[in-house]
Amino acid sequence: MSTVGYINVSLEIWGAILSFVFITSLYMGGDVKNRTDKVFFLILLCNSLLLISDAAAWLFKGHATAVSYWGVHIANFLVYVLGYLLMALFTEYLVGYLSIRIKISRRAAGFVWGLCAVGVILTIISQWNHMYYDFAENNIYRRGEWFWLSQFLGLIGTGVDISLLLIYSRELKKKELWVFLSYIFLPMLAMTVQMFIYGIAWLYLATTISIIFVYVSLQANQAQKQKLREMELEISKSAIMLSQVQPHFLYNTLLGIKQLCDSNPQKASEALEHFAYYLRGNLDTIAQKKMIPFEMEMSHVKDYLYLEKMRFDQKLTIVMELEYTDFILPAMTVQPIAENAVRWGIIKKKGGGTLTIKSEMAEENVIISVIDDGVGFDPLESKNDGKTHIGIENVRQRLMFQCNGTMEIESKKGCGTTVKIILPRKGMTNEYYCSR
Template sequence: MDNLTIANIALDIFCLVLCLIPIVYLVNDRRYQLKLNRFFMGISISNAFMIIGDLADWCIKDVSEPTMALALSLLSLLFYISSAFVLYFFARYMDEYLKLSGRVRTIFLAVITALCAVHIFFAAISPFTGAIYYVSASGYQRGPLFMISQMVPLLCYLSFTFLVIWCRKKLTRREVIFFLLYIFIPLGGGAAQMFCRGIAVVNVGVTLALLFIFVNIQSERDLLVKQQEKELAESRIDIMLSQIQPHFLYNALTTIRQLCDVDPKQAKEAVRDFSLFLRGNMDSLKSKAPIPFEQELSHVENYLSLERQRFQGRLQIVYDITARDFSLPPLTLQPIVENAVRHGALSREEGGTVTVHTGETDTAYVITVQDDGLGIRATLEDGRSHVGIENVRGRLSALCGGTLTLDSVAGVGTTAVITIPKEEMP
């Protein structure tokens, strides 16, 4: 074994150790549960397998025995397939990082998926046809279609470059630089190894570029996520406090006291609803993830039951629930329903109706809360957010990629629509 081969083996082992660093980091504290982190972990694991496959080319020189020839062929196959998955997971990582949408996202992912599929196909048939590589008495050899294995990464990296340039306004200058480094360092290594076989620089380039992303972008992103989680926790507290306001507590207790004199049975039911309502608000503080819709609906029903006992015939509630099997952030629906009651149905002297409807499309679950009041503009003249609409909108976006829209017509009422994409649900 000559000195160059020993150096290449040492470089591959060194790179293998380096690419284990982000894997260990993401496994620790289950950071891989975040979608973006899962794609980064996919890149790291695929890179590790690619290095293992490459090691075979340097370590297995004697292929006189059929078992060694088979081992070299299979490990070479592992190298080529893993290199395709490195590209695929990096594309998914960029898609998630940049929050792509529409035609750009569809075309970008379709192109990368097709290129990676071509790469894997020709790699998979190579042990039988020698298309990209084959194993002879002299060891690993490049096949007549070897250039496919070089052109596919080149086209993928060109696509990545185009995407970074296209979305540069979404990125800081620092992010643009390190994304481009990830693209051009492996490209340079691939060009050097294609024309100067015997130098293992592709794995070094990919691993170093991966560490650049990890240290300068991914770790910073994780800190940002932790900060957002803290802000979300504070928002949950703000939302809870906005719902349990002193005047609501006073009015609910006054209603219960009056019922104790005229209808003790109904008073017991009101105490039950009140306690369940308070419990629902407190439980929301413990939840960091979306909860089943049924749980949120139960909380809404407890709130509305209290309000109906207080306002009697002035408040009518209509439930039209056709979709139930989905999740949403806690205390998402209840503040919107309260808004419809206080500033919608009850804005009229004679009262009104609040309708809660759920449905689904091919891509999303939709919750609609509608009232027949005077409209938001006529009832929120003080300009305050009363039920934390912006907090609800922010938590919907952060926790499940959802949206909240309000459509209000003076004298007709207000319609609030919550949309939760199916593909974003955990």
């Protein structure tokens, strides 16, 4: 093997080792949680495999053995395929990173994935027509007549990335913008040099340096923000728990139990038991670090509704239509919505009304519906009425952060309100909860 070969192999092995160190750091640190983190994890893994494959290609070339023949063919094939995959993963990462700041279409990522597929197909075809490369005697790699096309596809993908950065540059800080641009232009410069000067694998080395730069400058910072976000959620859970235990609710409940002690001691005992369970459920929410089974959440909801039914009697009718219950969700999800429906919908209506809670499975999602036929409201007016709506917004944020769930609210004055909680079914079963 030539001196250039030894240099390439040494640099690429060290680059692969460094990438694996970052992979281990991300995994052991628990920083691979959301989609963007997972994509960056795959970028590091893909880059490591690419460097190892290219190093193997250098090691196998120049030998006439059967092992070298297959080794150099497989290694070079993987270099091309992993290169295209790395291109698509970076665009996916960029789109995901921008999506945290602003709603953005995935068309750009889809287009680059299409380029990746075209590149892989052409690489497969090249094994027969040698359009990208072929091998001379002793398994020596040679560029084919259409080698430039393999690089041109990469330049198109890079152009897409540059376009995204130009369009959404205002959504990024200067540091973030320069980091992404360095990832793009450093490999682009190396790619341009490599098209005319064959020797050291400048492109892969430049890509490795750029990925490390992204990790140090952005991804590590994102992980820190993620941890801060988790701390904020813990604080918000305490806030929602405190907001649920309103002084007037405590007073009215205890007063109702006191009155029952004289008229119906047995029912008073039942009410006191539900009240104790309700308070315990609120306190348990603070300590809860993971999602809970739906049945556990509904047990808390039923304790709350029992107490409200005790107070309002005929003014409150409760209907449960729980068709699907084998799933988990963030603690304190349904209860705040049910309380809102009772306090601001049904009780405000003359003569009261009905609260209906449904759970069902629809394709790949679980849908929980909390429906009341109370006074309703105008959603547009509600956003500008000066109220904080802490409980509902807290639920919405925790759904999005903890399980990628969403919440939809439909309401009309005089007709009532429907709140739908939509949870992705994948990974949300009780078996998943028990195994954690």
